[in-house]
Amino acid sequence: MRLQSQMLKTTVTSLLAFIFIVLIVLVPRDLDLSLDGNLWVTNYSFDLGEYVNRIYDYFAQAIQNGTLGESRYEGQSSEAAAFGAVGKSLLVIVSALIIGFVFGILKGILDYKLSKTKWNVLGHWTTWLFQSIPDFFLMLIAQWLLIKHVPAIRYFAVEGWEAFVLPSLLVSIYPVFFIARITSASLLAQEGKLYILLAKAKGLSDRKVVYKHMLRNGIATILTHLPGLLVFILSNLLVVEYYRNYPGAAWRLFQALDFNTFSGTGGYYEPGVIIYIAFSFMVLFMIVQWISHAARKYFDPR
């Protein structure tokens, strides 16, 4: 029962967050421009009645037409644009989640084992360092290295193996170190506990103690951070797609915002596309949270 109520709570919060985003997206963005002598002036005033009407009209029209309007490209609906972009990034997001989780745990175990030797610097400190480097700098260095020194790899490829492998690897760099830190912390916290001492007293090998006892106990803690991992992946995805000019979900979301420095929001503002992409992110987030809840229940039924 607790699992179900937890899942329900997650779902409700995610839905509320999504509704909040829809409300922000639908805020009127038309500017009243007028000439004052020879100078353009604008007085933007927010009118609640107009705002409510706009939301009502938007959804009435959406229900009537069965679509949230066209995208900026003629003949393409918002749905097609948004889900097409999400589809391009989905594989990257999922593989980054898996790479981050699996290699993160392995790196965490490595850090833990190295902390017992004189190679400690290679363990915890590399993890710490990579966590401290901002993603926009790390990607910049990666891009510079690949473009200038490994011309055989087509960095800006939109199809072929590079289009999938490059972003997946770049996006999962940070998650690996994020999970590694949590893993090694949870392993360190279990040191000296009675069940570990008992397992060692029984003569089990170190490997067995770590994998069968410590990791099994720590995995519940690691799994609580799975949704946080997804947030990091999405924010890295933005930087990677932006640098590569790759029309994936994060890139398309910013294109749909149509932000420019002249009037703020341009004429190609696509509320439908933003809503659908935010919706896809919310669904992804919810699924990951459900997996995290269910797996925790399975590994740690206490």
Next chain:
Amino acid sequence: MKNFPLWIGGALLAFFVFVMLAGPYMPFIDKDLNKEPSRWVMKDGKEKLTLPPYKPSAQNWLGTDKKGVDNLSKLVVTAKDTILLVLGITAVRYAIGIPLGLLARKKKGFIHQLITFWNQMCSYLPPVFASALLLALPFFLFSQQRMGWAILILASVEAGRVAITIQQQTYKMASEPYMEAGTALGLRTRTLTKNYYIPILFPEVIVNFCLDMGKVMLLLGQLAIVNIFLGHEWKEVNYYVMEFVEKGYNWATILSKHRSDIWLGKFQFVIYPAFAMMLLIITFNLLGEGLRRRFQVKG
């Protein structure tokens, strides 16, 4: 005890403070950021007229930009504004988070619901998406107090998380014997807060504050990459052409000015501000880690 992170972090912080205060007055720094449209350079024994950008030399350690402004000077002159901005956002974030966390210390009531919801809502979208969505609203774009709003938005995006951390800490403290003793003695809430909660919370708060400074710098960098400024004014830049012109000059604006270079394979201008930001983030993370060891806060 050897506390390397604290020593290195402290040294780096001292370096940044020095750059903030005395940097612009150093002899090799051009305080006024003068442009140099052309320059005579000796090449193969002949004097040749060259145009900017100039390559790194004894005169310009990191070279100059396309207008002939020294790159190093730009970073040094803007360091103060950048660091104060980061400090300001983080301070506002804690000014919102700490009182809310303290008010919700019993884990029930309206404020508890509020911060739980706030935290969960903001953890579903990455901070950069959430702040970009809010900062691009016309109301905030054309507001006279744009800078104030921007600081408030960036602060509140993660204020819920701060409040939750404080709440968990105080909740845990409430069941400790010394707190029960204080309550049994009949101390007022104000005295309890002043003499019990704040001194015990202080180490944890200061550690997290340092780490948050790093996070704010990261967020500013990410926003710069997508070309959203914090403080700007809508000005006429050409005949009948209005544009948002950034008011402040900090590392984020330098980064966003050169961001299109990324697609052209030119990295020299983007790398400098990004590197400065990374150094600042590492400084604060080192400080946080060092203080954590110093105060023995579990992380």
